[in-house]
Amino acid sequence: RRTRSHWLGRGKMIGRLVRIHMQMSGVLELPAFMHDLGIEHTSEERTRITGTIKTQPEDFLVKELDPTGHPAALGENIQAPPNQAPPTLPRKQEGPGKGNGRMDPSSVPALNTLVSQGRLDEIQSLAKRHTSEDLSSEEGISLGVIVSKEERGHIHIALRLAYPQLKSISAKNVSGETELCISADRDYWRLRDLLEHDEVIRLLRFVHTAQMSPSQSYLLPPDPSKDHRTKVHRLLDDIFGSKMVARTLTVEGRPKRRRVEAHPAGGEGEEATRIMMRFRKHTSKGTGKGDNSYLKFVMKKTNLEHQEAIQRLCSSLHIQPSKFSCAGIKDRRAITFQYMTACSVTMETMKSLDGERGLYPELQTGSYQYVPHPLRLGNLSGNEFVVMVRDVALATPVPGGGGVEGVVEAGAVRVRERGFVNYFGPQRFGYQGVLGGVLSPHVGLAMLKGDCMSAVKLLLYPELGEACDKSGDPVHAAKLYFQSTHDVSGTLERMPPSRRREGYILRALRRHGFTETGCQHSLMSIPHSLRLLYVHSLSSLLWNHLVSHRLQEYGERVVEGDLILRPSQEKTLRECVHVLTSLEASSGHYSIGDVVLPMVGTGTVFPGNRTAEKLQQMLSELGLTLDSFRLRHFGMHIAGSYRKMVACPRHMTWEWLDGRSLRLHFTLNPSCYATMLLGELSGGGVATHTVDQSDVDEEAEDNSQSD
Numbered sequence: 001r002r003t004r005s006h007w008l009g010r011g012k013m014i015g016r017l018v019r020i021h022m023q024m025s026g027v028l029e030l031p032a033f034m035h036d037l038g039i040e041h042t043s044e045e046r047t048r049i050t051g052t053i054k055t056q057p058e059d060f061l062v063k064e065l066d067p068t069g070h071p072a073a074l075g076e077n078i079q080a081p082p083n084q085a086p087p088t089l090p091r092k093q094e095g096p097g098k099g100n101g102r103m104d105p106s107s108v109p110a111l112n113t114l115v116s117q118g119r120l121d122e123i124q125s126l127a128k129r130h131t132s133e134d135l136s137s138e139e140g141i142s143l144g145v146i147v148s149k150e151e152r153g154h155i156h157i158a159l160r161l162a163y164p165q166l167k168s169i170s171a172k173n174v175s176g177e178t179e180l181c182i183s184a185d186r187d188y189w190r191l192r193d194l195l196e197h198d199e200v201i202r203l204l205r206f207v208h209t210a211q212m213s214p215s216q217s218y219l220l221p222p223d224p225s226k227d228h229r230t231k232v233h234r235l236l237d238d239i240f241g242s243k244m245v246a247r248t249l250t251v252e253g254r255p256k257r258r259r260v261e262a263h264p265a266g267g268e269g270e271e272a273t274r275i276m277m278r279f280r281k282h283t284s285k286g287t288g289k290g291d292n293s294y295l296k297f298v299m300k301k302t303n304l305e306h307q308e309a310i311q312r313l314c315s316s317l318h319i320q321p322s323k324f325s326c327a328g329i330k331d332r333r334a335i336t337f338q339y340m341t342a343c344s345v346t347m348e349t350m351k352s353l354d355g356e357r358g359l360y361p362e363l364q365t366g367s368y369q370y371v372p373h374p375l376r377l378g379n380l381s382g383n384e385f386v387v388m389v390r391d392v393a394l395a396t397p398v399p400g401g402g403g404v405e406g407v408v409e410a411g412a413v414r415v416r417e418r419g420f421v422n423y424f425g426p427q428r429f430g431y432q433g434v435l436g437g438v439l440s441p442h443v444g445l446a447m448l449k450g451d452c453m454s455a456v457k458l459l460l461y462p463e464l465g466e467a468c469d470k471s472g473d474p475v476h477a478a479k480l481y482f483q484s485t486h487d488v489s490g491t492l493e494r495m496p497p498s499r500r501r502e503g504y505i506l507r508a509l510r511r512h513g514f515t516e517t518g519c520q521h522s523l524m525s526i527p528h529s530l531r532l533l534y535v536h537s538l539s540s541l542l543w544n545h546l547v548s549h550r551l552q553e554y555g556e557r558v559v560e561g562d563l564i565l566r567p568s569q570e571k572t573l574r575e576c577v578h579v580l581t582s583l584e585a586s587s588g589h590y591s592i593g594d595v596v597l598p599m600v601g602t603g604t605v606f607p608g609n610r611t612a613e614k615l616q617q618m619l620s621e622l623g624l625t626l627d628s629f630r631l632r633h634f635g636m637h638i639a640g641s642y643r644k645m646v647a648c649p650r651h652m653t654w655e656w657l658d659g660r661s662l663r664l665h666f667t668l669n670p671s672c673y674a675t676m677l678l679g680e681l682s683g684g685g686v687a688t689h690t691v692d693q694s695d696v697d698e699e700a701e702d703n704s705q706s707d
Contacts, residue, residue, distance in 0.1 A: 038544030561609030601640020
């Protein structure tokens with residue numbers, strides 16, 4: 001008979017509550033299997049042990065292990081080799097056209113020297129007709145096969161100079177040759193809704209032919225209407241936001257900064273409010289060719305969430321969060337040591353902040369060294385845990401009068417020898433044991449469906465169950481206000497500055513508007529690792545349900561159609577996946593510890609048994625296919641990975657301290673959860689002492705899925 005963990009029933013309850021509330025508010029439709037977290041199986045029935053963890057941060061110590069197995073610790077610095085000087089400043093792209101791949105327009109021949117007169121007449125006719133009516137849906141004009149990349153580049157620039165309302169597109173034909181086509185640019189008519197024809201022509205000519213230097217800018221005519229400027233801002237950001245930034249200026253006469261002007265800035269002494277556009281500054285993130293352009297260090301944090309720690313470092317160093325990378329995100333209510341890398345930061349700069357960082361006793365850094373590559377998610381060999389379980393007791397008396405020490409001893413030996421079902425823990429999904437909060441898989445589902453507005457609504461949704469006991473909480477009040485009014489500026493004023501994720505989203509909505517496009521921009525404003533977390537959490541939920549189904553169908557025996565991994569340096573991950581035949585499954589060469597199940601992605605290999613039917617069924621109920629995991633609108637590609645059904649701890653030891661407190665010391669592989677080990681050992685009786693909703697985003701994101 002299976003037993004269910006302490007948090008399983010509560011997980012079902014919160015799943016139902018979230019589903020009901022989401023459907024009533026029209027935010028998201030959830031299938032039945034997303035009612036719970038999929039955690040259903042333990043290896044056998046046992047006496048339940050109760051206890052608490054994380055009573056204080058010191059009760060949960062985590063040390064990350066690098067790929068060589070070395071634990072993260074604050075220690076001595078490693079200087080850069082003499083022949084490889086450390087970086088001092090970001091590498092900026094200097095000078096016109098340097099490093100941006102764009103030709104100098106002055107060196108490009110005129111369009112009439114690049115195409116025949118007949119083609120030129122067709123292009124002129126297309127441009128004239130597109131100026132009168134929107135021809136964006138027309139197929140365009142083919143210039144035939146043009147082999148030379150340089151010649152295609154010349155035509156592109158010459159076309160934009162002569163007819164900015166048109167664009168050229170290179171595409172492979174059926175023979176695999178590169179063909180150049182001329183078509184109408186739909187952005188012309190999008191801009192015409194807000195700007196005059198001549199202004200649109202000048203703007204498009206500047207954007208597509210200038211040298212993309214941050215020193216170059218473009219001024220739009222004076223615009224006294226704030227509402228109109230807001231619309232223009234949002235449209236410009238939607239069309240050109242990846243390479244240009246627009247801001248409102250009040251100028252007197254000509255701006256002092258150097259720019260390429262398409263028209264005079266105004267008469268002497270003229271004061272007007274107008275929009276200025278300039279190209280974004282792009283700095284190098286390191287060449288990755290062994291130039292030691294990254295600073296690697298160890299970060300120790302105590303009772304501090306990951307994003308807050310990064311933000312504090314960014315504030316002190318005056319750099320963006322994107323400059324930092326890590327192998328995994330660690331728990332908040334704990335003392336954690338982990339490796340980090342930073343781009344364009346020197347060892348001396350980090351060390352000089354020691355005095356300032358004295359204001360933050362819960363955050364320390366050290367063990368600096370220069371490395372040629374940044375860390376990536378999953379770039380670790382595991383995590384070392386030291387966990388204190390307090391108030392350990394038996395939930396029910398043991399037949400024969402045995403004590404709690406004997407029950408714990410038997411359970412610990414069993415876990416050490418047989419392992420535990422490798423479930424993703426509740427914290428993976430943003431479930432913290434309280435009736436409140438939208439779960440991360442719900443946000444991930446909305447993102448996978450391309451429903452950016454629903455994803456944003458979920459992230460700003462009031463936490464369920466808080467109305468009675470957290471009515472005075474400013475975060476809850478701000479989310480309630482947004483739900484009832486959709487007033488972005490008012491919600492931002494009410495939201496505490498400490499809620500950085502909500503702040504990122506609200507500021508982006510204020511800039512881009514509460515539209516589908518604005519919501520996409522707002523999701524892009526939060527850290528990339530956090531966006532990945534939401535999508536991965538849905539894959540993790542599917543995996544939990546899949547492993548429960550696999551154990552219900554076949555138990556712990558190896559069967560035909562199971563998947564195993566045969567790692568090889570010469571093969572891709574997909575090629576390393578092997579589907580067992582009936583003969584192989586019955587040979588005795590494989591155990592349940594060898595069997596893997598897929599974390600869904602675009603390249604997933606399905607098992608060859610009824611487990612595959614379950615996975616297909618869940619994807620169908622969600623309205624997803626494997627191609628859904630290629631999130632083009634977010635620039636993300638989830639290729640998928642594979643996870644062992646059973647996890648086994650390494651170097652597991654335990655000791656009693658005062659008869660009621662148990663200290664466990666063990667090491668787990670990446671993305672394995674200490675809470676699942678404790679759940680197997682105790683029969684689900686061990687619970688977290690304190691819960692904080694800010695921990696929603698603080699699960700161990702050690703997954704190595706491709707993005």
